[in-house]
Amino acid sequence: MFFHIVLERNMQLHPRYFGRNLRDNLVSKLMKDVEGTCSGKHGFVVAITGIENVGKGLIRDGTGFVTFPVKYQCVVFRPFKGEILEAVVTMVNKMGFFAEAGPVQIFVSNHVKIQKDSEVRLKIIGTRVDATEIFCIGTIKDDFLGVINDPTTT
């Protein structure tokens, strides 16, 4: 599910970026650092929508780098257990199939014949967080879940 959330991060900036473009440099560094990352707390950071506040910079002892606390708004995608999602099948093997919903991969253990690129509605029953991605387990064995459409029939 998508969320719109405010996060805070301490950004370190090298003095070479100071000057009139300080804020722009800070924002682009933030985007490079954060967009595309994933963490357990808030899932995948899909996009930064705005900067709420840039705090006062603190010079670090010994290095000359300056740390700015930055509050920014972003859209994140975080799958939850119990959530209903519609995903596209990417790979099928004899244990089941892998489906993709946004940046998240979901595995469903299933023995019904299913084809790659079909759309399925599934429920997430478990989640696991890796260093850079979230991986989920799902099921289609409940009411109102299952294949939506087959690529062969369209």
Next chain:
Amino acid sequence: MEKNGKGFSMPKSSLKSTPSKDDSSQKSKEGRKVQFNNGGSPEERFDYSKSNGKSSSSADKGGRGNTANVKASKSKEKEPLELRLNQELLKNAKCLMDCEAAEIIQGIQDQMTLLSQDATIKLPVSFHKGLQYSQANARYTNTHSVRRVLEYPSYFNVNVLTKLPSTLKKHGVVEGEISVIANACPESTEEVFALVPSLKSKKSILQEPLEVALMVIKPLRKVDSTSV
């Protein structure tokens, strides 16, 4: 780069993640909230309820966090709590419907094409995947109406309805559940209760407002030429 310990979270097993408190009968919200291993990185601060203080202490214990306990989710009452409890976890987060997210992400992409002076800023893979997914699942022509119907007092169809039922939010339906309902485009209230089991306890109260809400948002759906 976020670093998180490996953790496999299933219902009940989350309680075993804190080895000092192996109380499986404990149904406290705090125990169940330890689904994800917090990176605990000092770089990122995040406002959340006190339960996360507990999970960060578990992260301190060598970052072992959640053990891989593979227990199939049998009791249904555990699953629906996940959405509700995690709503508190992400208290300052606004839950978005897929159609709303699609609009926002599309807007950002349009902005990026204008501001792409810095060649090193490349949109990450997850951005494109997120955009693709949200657009594929954005099934409503008017996202604001859908949001209003599901959340706020409904003033639609005044001539048709003699009695205006209360809104869903008033009856305790949380944002996450509203988003799930909207994303799923259910045909009937039966489908809603099947997909969101946490609402079953309030079935009698929610039946009518849900019927009305579904009736109102049905015409707002985009007509999909590929659907049967």
